[in-house]
Structures are given as structure tokens and as C-alpha cells.
Amino acid sequence: MTNEEYPLKKVCIICAKGSLEDVYAALVMANGAVMEGIETKVFFTFFGLDAITKKQMNSLHTATLGNPAMRMPGGLPFPSLLGVLPGVEAGVSAMMKKQMEQLDIPTVPEFLEMITAGGGEIFACKLAVDMFKLKRDELSDEVKDVITVGQFYELCGGQGTQIIFT
Amino acid sequence: MAQKEYAGVLVDVNDEGYLENSEQWSKEVAQAIAQELSIVLTEKHFQVIDFLRERVAKGEALTIRSIGKSGIVDIKGFYELFPGAPLKLATKIAGVKKPLSCV
Numbered sequence: 001m002t003n004e005e006y007p008l009k010k011v012c013i014i015c016a017k018g019s020l021e022d023v024y025a026a027l028v029m030a031n032g033a034v035m036e037g038i039e040t041k042v043f044f045t046f047f048g049l050d051a052i053t054k055k056q057m058n059s060l061h062t063a064t065l066g067n068p069a070m071r072m073p074g075g076l077p078f079p080s081l082l083g084v085l086p087g088v089e090a091g092v093s094a095m096m097k098k099q100m101e102q103l104d105i106p107t108v109p110e111f112l113e114m115i116t117a118g119g120g121e122i123f124a125c126k127l128a129v130d131m132f133k134l135k136r137d138e139l140s141d142e143v144k145d146v147i148t149v150g151q152f153y154e155l156c157g158g159q160g161t162q163i164i165f166t
Numbered sequence: 167m168a169q170k171e172y173a174g175v176l177v178d179v180n181d182e183g184y185l186e187n188s189e190q191w192s193k194e195v196a197q198a199i200a201q202e203l204s205i206v207l208t209e210k211h212f213q214v215i216d217f218l219r220e221r222v223a224k225g226e227a228l229t230i231r232s233i234g235k236s237g238i239v240d241i242k243g244f245y246e247l248f249p250g251a252p253l254k255l256a257t258k259i260a261g262v263k264k265p266l267s268c269v
Contacts, residue, residue, distance in 0.1 A: 032268055035230060037250035104229045105269055114230060117242040118252075 009160030010039040012152070016165070018047030020062040020093055024100075026166040027051070027111040034118035042115065043152045045125030049132060052124055052140045057108045061093040112142040123147050123155075172198035177261075184257070184264050188222070191261030200259045207259070211247055213238045215260040228253065228265040 011033045015026035026042060033040040050056040064070055064083030070092075072078050082088055097107075106114060112122060124139055124146045136146065156163055167186060170179045173194035178186040183199075185191055196215060200207045207215075217236050221228055230253055234241040248255040257265055 028268060031230075035251060035253055103269075104227065104231050104267075106231055110231075114234070114241050117234075117240070118230075118245045 012156040012163045013042045014165045015048035016046045018050035020060040023051040034120040040120035045128045064089045116142045185261040218260040222262040229267045
């Protein structure tokens, strides 16, 4: 009963949130799986759709309010009142993006391309697409299809498959 | 330390089969490792391998993204050259350490 006997063969990742860190969690997990040769499907729903919407994908933010892990540079607590000020959230998000670039972490559109280049598949949730009144051409070209939850589950079958909700 | 014979040369390998000493690598060793992984090396493969070895020699981190930006091959092409897990396979054949990169 060791792990070697049942290696992970497929991961199905669901991203339902649109903040910078939530989207990157899903993208890093997905691309990491593709890099390991694991079959990978990613399903974007609700606010997660921002990550695959052309207009939004380059301007994702990290929340400066209601985020207890938020720190000032140097590690001091980040005062909530500061997070309210106009431009602070954008500044913090820009700082995070700069740090990620230094670690060779790609931008959202580039990350999506990397995932599909390695054979991973990206899907949008039909219900959420309808709800946000998005058209197909507003979504990234890397999106393979707009599908229902049921269709997504059909893709998640097979031994050695895991569903990850980020 | 385990040893393995590739192309008539004894090389030091770790428990995952990666060369411990990059100096023991040669093109013939690369061919033999690739054969074991069912990959037939072409000129393009060697260009990628040279790029990986140069980067490692400079102490730079290896990422799929950096290979996509190398000008040698795009990311899709990299997956086609080393099907499955390209960075792991390519570094093994290139005789460098397995990268600890997450991207």
C-alpha cells in the first residue's frame, strides 16, 4: 500500500475566486501537474472567470482589506485603514506581480498558454458565464469550451483522478 | 553512491537516476540515457540540452518558462521533444540535477 502503486494520473482543478492569489494557486497547481506529465483540467467558475476573461485577466488584485495575512514590507501588520485608501490595493498588487516576475512566474495569459501548450485543458463554467453575461469571444483563446458542472464531472472520471478546489 | 554504466562509462547517479557529477556527462552518455527513456535525440534535443547545461553552469534556475524564452524551442515544442514531463526528462538526459522549480 505505497503511493507508488497508485500514482496520480489526472487532476481536475476548480477555481471559483478571482483574487490574484487564488487564481495563481490554481494556475501553479495546474501547470505543475502538466509539468509532471499528469493529465490536467481546470474549471473556472464565478469570480474565477476573471482569470480567463480577456478584459480582466491582466488586472487581478490581491485584497488589502479583510486579509489577515497582509503585511507591510518588513513584516509589520498592514493597517486595515490603509487598505481603504484609493490606489493602495493596486500598489500592493503591482508589488506582488513584480516579485512574481523575479521568480519567473508568468502572467495570467502566459500561464494559460503554458498549461495548454503542455496538453492541459481550460474550461469555463456555463452557469457563471451566463450569469456574468459573457460572450465566448470575451474569454481567452486558451479556453477549450464552456461546459456545465455535469460535463466537467464526466471529464473527471478514472482511477488515479483527484479534484482540487482552490 | 550508486553507479550506472552508460555508453561504456561508469557514472555516479542518485536514487532517481540523475547524474551526481555533471562532469561525467558526454553526448554518448546522453544518448544512452535517452534510449532508456525511449527518446531518440535529434539536433534540436541537443540544443535544448546545451542550453540547460549552460544555465545550470551559471547557477541559474531552470523553469519551463525560461526554455520557452530561450529562442530554441517554444513550450509546446519542448513538450513534444520530451513527452510527458519535459523538464524532468531533459535534465536527466542533460546530466544535471533535477530542478526544484515549481514553474
